[in-house]
Amino acid sequence: QSALTQPASVSGSPGQSITISCTGTTSDVGNYNLVSWYQQHPGKAPKLIIFRGNDRPSGVSNRFSGSKSGNTASLTISGLQGEDDADYYCSSYAGSGISVFGTGTKVTVL
């Protein structure tokens, strides 16, 4: 499995909305509604923010939302806040118990 493709960086001003794309193939993103998204601050473990495409774990802000079209999944962060400044990774199930991460996106809050 090759890593899913994400933009290296995305930036936005406080209050704006940004969208991060995650492009896979018909073997992973396109074949399953099982994309998850993780947020990682420097020196910290990743944190799950979206699972099964657009579900949020308890306690995660509803400013985070997910979607998918074909082989590309997307994470939208609305009402951007300073604490959203972090790295974001998508992940997709790829069958036979195996998953794959995306290349990661650095989000900068201007």
Next chain:
Amino acid sequence: EMQLVQSGAEVRKTGDSLKISCEAAGYNFNNYWFGWVRQVPGKGLEWMGIIYPGDSDTRYSPSFAGQVTISVDKSVKTVYLQWSSLKASDAAVYYCARHRNLAAVDDAFELWGQGTVVTVSS
């Protein structure tokens, strides 16, 4: 509530063997999938593999199959990641993590350990 506590930082030489651990405090250990994720300094996350303690069913990413071994000891609620011969390229932070739902192989990692830093020198 379950917590994942990983073993401490390790410094090894190329060619050395190594086994790092992840202890799961809490109940239902046998019925969740646990996995390992690699992060080379300054780089992204890499999904390595998962194991189900109930029957030791293990799945590896093709990128890591044959390079590492994931194992479990149910008696001490601990999962392991081991190398028989380390390479310089194995230097990274290794996270253990647990799937969200009981027995779900196709799930996201909801619970994470603190990470174990592995340094490999020649």
